[in-house]
Amino acid sequence: MVNTVYDTAGQTPAASPWAAVGVSAFDELLYQAVLNQPDAGAAGWALLTGVSPARVREACNRLLTLGLLQPPDSMGGLRAVDPRVAIRGLIRRRETESELLASTAEEMATAYEAGLLREEPSRLVEVASGEGAIAARLEEMYARAEHEVCLFDTPPYLAPADPQVDLQADLLSRGIVSRGIYSASGLEDPKALSRAFRMVELGEQARVLPSVPLKLLVVDGCRALLPLTASAAGGYCAVVVWHSAVTEALQKLFELAWQQAAPLGQAVDDGGLSESERTLTRLLATGMKDEAVARHLGVSLRTLRRRVSELQARLGAASRFQLGMRASQRGWV
Numbered sequence: 001m002v003n004t005v006y007d008t009a010g011q012t013p014a015a016s017p018w019a020a021v022g023v024s025a026f027d028e029l030l031y032q033a034v035l036n037q038p039d040a041g042a043a044g045w046a047l048l049t050g051v052s053p054a055r056v057r058e059a060c061n062r063l064l065t066l067g068l069l070q071p072p073d074s075m076g077g078l079r080a081v082d083p084r085v086a087i088r089g090l091i092r093r094r095e096t097e098s099e100l101l102a103s104t105a106e107e108m109a110t111a112y113e114a115g116l117l118r119e120e121p122s123r124l125v126e127v128a129s130g131e132g133a134i135a136a137r138l139e140e141m142y143a144r145a146e147h148e149v150c151l152f153d154t155p156p157y158l159a160p161a162d163p164q165v166d167l168q169a170d171l172l173s174r175g176i177v178s179r180g181i182y183s184a185s186g187l188e189d190p191k192a193l194s195r196a197f198r199m200v201e202l203g204e205q206a207r208v209l210p211s212v213p214l215k216l217l218v219v220d221g222c223r224a225l226l227p228l229t230a231s232a233a234g235g236y237c238a239v240v241v242w243h244s245a246v247t248e249a250l251q252k253l254f255e256l257a258w259q260q261a262a263p264l265g266q267a268v269d270d271g272g273l274s275e276s277e278r279t280l281t282r283l284l285a286t287g288m289k290d291e292a293v294a295r296h297l298g299v300s301l302r303t304l305r306r307r308v309s310e311l312q313a314r315l316g317a318a319s320r321f322q323l324g325m326r327a328s329q330r331g332w333v
Contacts, residue, residue, distance in 0.1 A: 207261030
């Protein structure tokens with residue numbers, strides 16, 4: 001035990017580690033007395049600690065509740081619990097209490113933010129101007145993500161994509177869910193398409209629409225980042241929106257788009273597709289136009305349409321839509 005000077009008024013010295021688990025200085029002193037003189041009884045422990053037997057009995061009841069003493073049995077009176085067992089139990093109890101307190105933090109923070117907004121509505125939004133400021137906000141939002149990040153991805157791409165790819169990769173490595181909806185027109189850019197498939201490989205859940213309404217990042221359903229304007233000189237800005245009816249509406253917008261979007265993924269080789277056919281099915285699954293698919297493959301429109309017709313015939317599909325459905329059923333896209 002740590003040697004510490006105690007007073008008998010029950011005050012816990014600041015240096016005592018017992019304070020961290022809710023044990024007062026006097027209760028610690030009594031526990032040590034019980035450990036050293038287990039057969040002394042209440043009267044003997046009172047002499048050892050310099051207090052009345054009544055106060056010792058009150059403290060013994062507290063130590064019983066804390067799990068530091070075990071009640072009398074047929075073998076005798078009060079006994080100390082093994083300190084290694086008792087202290088671990090106290091630590092676990094405090095950890096549970098701390099977790100319960102932490103679980104209310106989000107609810108309390110929501111009420112706190114709501115109060116701030118009522119007092120000063122301008123706190124709802126924060127404008128970030130310039131590439132550096134926006135990059136800093138992105139990094140902060142990804143770092144604070146706890147559950148899920150939702151993303152609308154569409155051109156024009158005003159800043160290098162690599163930093164955000166790194167942030168998303170780190171996010172996925174932490175087990176955070178990432179869902180992205182890409183615009184088919186944006187995926188006509190080979191670099192954008194490669195980046196999207198790279199994110200899918202890392203674990204992102206990706207879908208595609210012919211177009212998406214805006215660029216958007218929503219973190220945990222309560223923080224959002226939206227680009228506002230951009231100039232040809234590169235002076236662009238974005239707005240960060242904090243938890244409010246606005247972020248809830250943006251999350252609902254994303255969910256509606258998610259329901260309408262088609263999955264974007266890798267074709268699975270079932271032994272029946274060539275490499276070029278797998279690539280073709282992946283590109284067709286993005287919903288991009290034939291001209292863009294042909295550019296990606298480096299073939300003419302005539303050759304592309306012949307290859308699509310061959311795949312349709314192979315699957316017995318009467319239309320491009322039916323081709324996509326049957327390819328999906330086979331796990332090709």
